[in-house]
Amino acid sequence: MKPRLAFIGAGRMAGAMVRGLLKTGPWNAEDIVCTGARDGTAEALSEDTGIRFTYDWKVFFKDAQWVILACKPQQLKELPESLSELSSGRRVLSILAGTTLGRLKKVFPGTANIVRTMPNTPGMIGAGISAYSPLHPMNEEDEQVVRAILSALGEAVSMDEHFLDAVTGVSGSGPAYVFEFIAALRDGGVAAGLDEATAYKLALKTVQGAAALLEAVPETPETHRNWVSSPGGTTLAGLKVMEDAGFRGIIKETVAAATKRSKELSGE
Numbered sequence: 001m002k003p004r005l006a007f008i009g010a011g012r013m014a015g016a017m018v019r020g021l022l023k024t025g026p027w028n029a030e031d032i033v034c035t036g037a038r039d040g041t042a043e044a045l046s047e048d049t050g051i052r053f054t055y056d057w058k059v060f061f062k063d064a065q066w067v068i069l070a071c072k073p074q075q076l077k078e079l080p081e082s083l084s085e086l087s088s089g090r091r092v093l094s095i096l097a098g099t100t101l102g103r104l105k106k107v108f109p110g111t112a113n114i115v116r117t118m119p120n121t122p123g124m125i126g127a128g129i130s131a132y133s134p135l136h137p138m139n140e141e142d143e144q145v146v147r148a149i150l151s152a153l154g155e156a157v158s159m160d161e162h163f164l165d166a167v168t169g170v171s172g173s174g175p176a177y178v179f180e181f182i183a184a185l186r187d188g189g190v191a192a193g194l195d196e197a198t199a200y201k202l203a204l205k206t207v208q209g210a211a212a213l214l215e216a217v218p219e220t221p222e223t224h225r226n227w228v229s230s231p232g233g234t235t236l237a238g239l240k241v242m243e244d245a246g247f248r249g250i251i252k253e254t255v256a257a258a259t260k261r262s263k264e265l266s267g268e
């Protein structure tokens with residue numbers, strides 16, 4: 001069970017996947033090829049990891065069994081029409097935000113199966129979470145391949161396709177919200193008199209520690225929040241500001257906006 005993999009796109013996410021795959025195995029560099037938009041990314045990934053790169057689509061598809069689609073959603077329409085024939089009989093795993101299985105089927109009509117997935121950037125260190133959904137029910141071997149590829153990034157969960165836009169809004173884009181929160185916590189510390197490096201360290205370790213604690217002691221986030229909050233204490237004073245400013249509502253709207261954008265991307 002080690003099909004040859006061919007990456008369309010060699011950017012941040014493809015790089016994370018390739019590095020993860022080479023680390024967790026069973027893939028070796030010679031089992032993987034990539035291509036890109038002649039922007040230097042394919043060459044750089046090849047140089048860094050030892051995988052092959054080519055701009056010749058015939059060479060690219062020659063013995064590719066799984067094609068990993070990892071360009072931007074808007075770049076899908078730039079791919080040559082010849083791909084529809086060249087990809088025939090292969091399997092496609094797409095990480096494109098918003099791009100539905102229905103749309104992918106039109107670009108790759110002759111493929112044996114297509115799997116849409118939404119990973120996230122913590123996958124770069126094997127701490128990601130991906131949801132995936134196939135066009136046709138997968139046989140056991142294909143399911144194993146998909147899980148092996150996604151496991152190189154962290155956890156993988158199977159889900160109905162109609163949930164994938166919401167997944168994108170929560171965990172696909174989610175790391176950016178968390179980075180924004182850490183930056184805001186840092187800035188709050190600076191405004192309260194700390195130097196930036198100290199404020200950043202405190203903010204980062206607090207988010208890291210809080211997430212690790214939640215996982216280790218699986219009570220609800222609300223229970224953990226209550227355990228931090230002493231009656232008449234500092235935390236409640238801070239939380240009141242969050243509540244008055246509608247923090248939860250803002251995050252809900254944030255997820256809704258990203259989810260909506262994911263749905264829109266399918267048409268672009």
Ligand SMILES: NC(=O)C1=CN([C@@H]2O[C@H](COP(=O)(O)OP(=O)(O)OC[C@H]3O[C@@H](n4cnc5c(N)ncnc54)[C@H](O)[C@@H]3O)[C@@H](O)[C@H]2O)C=CC1
Pocket residue numbers: 008009010011012013014035036037038039041042070071072073075078079095096097118119120121172
């Ligand atoms: N960055 C993130 O946090 C996440 C991104 N995604 C999805 O991953 C995909 C890739 O995102 P990034 O790696 O951040 O993008 P990126 O901009 O780093 O990489 C895009 C790659 O596609 C290549 N490319 C562009 N046009 C091409 C063409 N016509 N033919 C062949 N290759 C072409 C580029 O050369 C580059 O190697 C996107 O579809 C995005 O929706 C999914 C989950 C998380």
Ligand SMILES: O=C(O)[C@@H]1CCC=N1
Pocket residue numbers: 097168172173
């Ligand atoms: O911003 C985006 O469209 C991609 C999908 C999820 C994370 N980054």
